[in-house]
Amino acid sequence: MTHAHDGHEHEHGHDGHGHGGHAHPHPRQPDIEDAPLTWHMALTEAMAELIVQKGLCTPADIHRTLEKIDAASPAAGSRLVARAWLDPDFRARLLQDVNAAAGELGIDAGGIPIRAVADTPDRHNVIVCTLCSCYPRFLLGGSPDWYKSKAYRARVVREPRAVLAEFGLHLPDGMQIEVHDSTAELRYLVVPVRPSGTEGWSEDQLAAIVTRDCLIGTALPVVA
Template sequence: MTAHTHGDGHQHPHPRQPDVEDRPLTYHMALTAAVAELLVAKGVVTADELRRTVEDIDSRHPGDGARVVARAWMDTAFKARLLEDVNDAAAELGIDCGGIPIRAVENTRRLHNLVVCTLCSCYPRMLIGLPPDWYKARAYRSRAVREPRAVLREFGVTLPDDVELVVHDSTADMRYLVVPARPDGTDGWSEEALAAIVTRDCMIGTALPRSDAPRSGGG
């Protein structure tokens, strides 16, 4: 599978990726196409449902989670509702998070939260899109529970000694969203400007929002 580094964390097409039609068809690509075709032929799913579901997957992105966080920073009553029930609070902003309950964990000056799923890849994908490759891979899943401060340093986050760290192993029926602390230097910012500094990784807990670097780190 092709891969490349996103220095700025933003999603963009791979520059050397040939057109899909020109790529060799791997065993698993053919298997996927065959399973989809057979499920449609047997009436288990329809082609239209498949197309609409892919569109829904494409429509989910960290920007939705960032809007929720920015609203929580602006509106303490909304933040209280968010910490009570993420799905309901997101619905207030027109975001449908589906049936799997998401819980928010709030960072403060003295507390940092980090989310991992050691058993598979549980992630609030209905609110912030599909998880990054590293979240699903062995190194992060193995190490985040045992040496979380070292893992955070690899992501460029050095927690001061007076900050308590809570790791959430999200392996069951809940998904977790980190609500980062609003950084200094953002007084008077609009909700849109605030949302722009809330990156995907901020909502996993592997980054901190920065008032001096809008749109950096894990888009």
């Protein structure tokens, strides 16, 4: 098998990561052309070029997909939870079939089945993908780096209470924690318990407190 990677091109450091902590009053925003082209950036350009050349997709497909990636956010997931808090029938349908329930609200949850896991007063749910990075991105947008990190994937299944505490979520000893390991065929979405103090709130108000981390299970909705 021919590999595009020869294992000797690691001099480029970590593209797109931190900038060494220099504080500039006006952060410099270099043009894309000013950044050095790393091996992997060149490979990406080459692959994008080739799949168009080979007729596997069009430049418009690439552009549209990039727009979709930029537009994705956890708002869809937040809205599903807010609606479930307000409408018990919808909640039942959401727990039955997330993708169909999302469709009712005009939300495309993607082609891979998503299962809603509902918190109760004595059981908390949290999601992970120990094997890689499966994530309900149609409902939550792109996953945070930590979700893909080895530390989170390795530890949350063994010591969820300690990991959640690192996120600032301190659960009482009596609270059972269920960790759901996502796969390429099934993803999960956490439905937290509606907090007290939200009586009479609108769907928009409720959705605003359901953050991305609430939908992963590493935070709980907070009533300000």
